[in-house]
Amino acid sequence: xxxxxxxxxxxxxxxxxxxxxxxxxxxxxxxxxxxxxxxxxxxxxxxxxxxxxxxxxxxxxxxxxxxxxxxxxxxxxxxxxxxxxxxxxxxxxxxxxxxxxxxxxxxxxxxxxx
Numbered sequence: 001x002x003x004x005x006x007x008x009x010x011x012x013x014x015x016x017x018x019x020x021x022x023x024x025x026x027x028x029x030x031x032x033x034x035x036x037x038x039x040x041x042x043x044x045x046x047x048x049x050x051x052x053x054x055x056x057x058x059x060x061x062x063x064x065x066x067x068x069x070x071x072x073x074x075x076x077x078x079x080x081x082x083x084x085x086x087x088x089x090x091x092x093x094x095x096x097x098x099x100x101x102x103x104x105x106x107x108x109x110x111x112x113x114x
Contacts, residue, residue, distance in 0.1 A: 002045050003107045005037050006063065007080070010072030031076075038080055052087045054114040056094030059087075064104035074098055077108065087112060 007013075013031040017023050027035075042048070061077060063070055074096065081087045101109065 001109060001111045002041075002047055002050065003109055004041050004077060004080075005034060006066065006106055006108055007034055007038075007073045007076035009068055010075050013076055034076075035080070039084075042084055047084065047086055050112075051085055052112050052114060055088055055092035057087055057092060057112060057114050058095045059093060060097040060099070060111045062099050062101035062104065062109040064106060064108075065100055065102060070098045070100075073108075077110065081110075081112070 008028070008030045012028055014025045015028045017026050059078070061070075061074055063073070066073075078087070078090045078093070078096075082090055087093075
């Protein structure tokens with residue numbers, strides 16, 4: 001089990017930049033800040049040593065009470081875990097459980113297993 005800060009919603013992860021160099025869909029400042037914060041948690045918890053290579057894999061995420069939906073936030077967390085090599089591509093995800101757990105205050109508890 002490890003913890004990460006709550007990700008922004010998927011709807012707030014990207015923004016459109018118009019015209020000039022770098023136009024198109026870009027990561028929002030809120031999403032970039034969350035990625036940096038999540039990477040800090042990665043280093044402190046030594047998650048580089050916690051890699052799942054067997055498939056399928058399963059995941060449970062316990063969130064604090066939040067406004068809005070959990071599934072968009074879970075997608076960003078899954079994408080982050082893939083990008084950091086913690087899990088294989090999420091196309092190999094065999095099951096995902098999302099729940100609300102009081103008392104987490106801005107953190108998500110994540111369990112991954114095979």
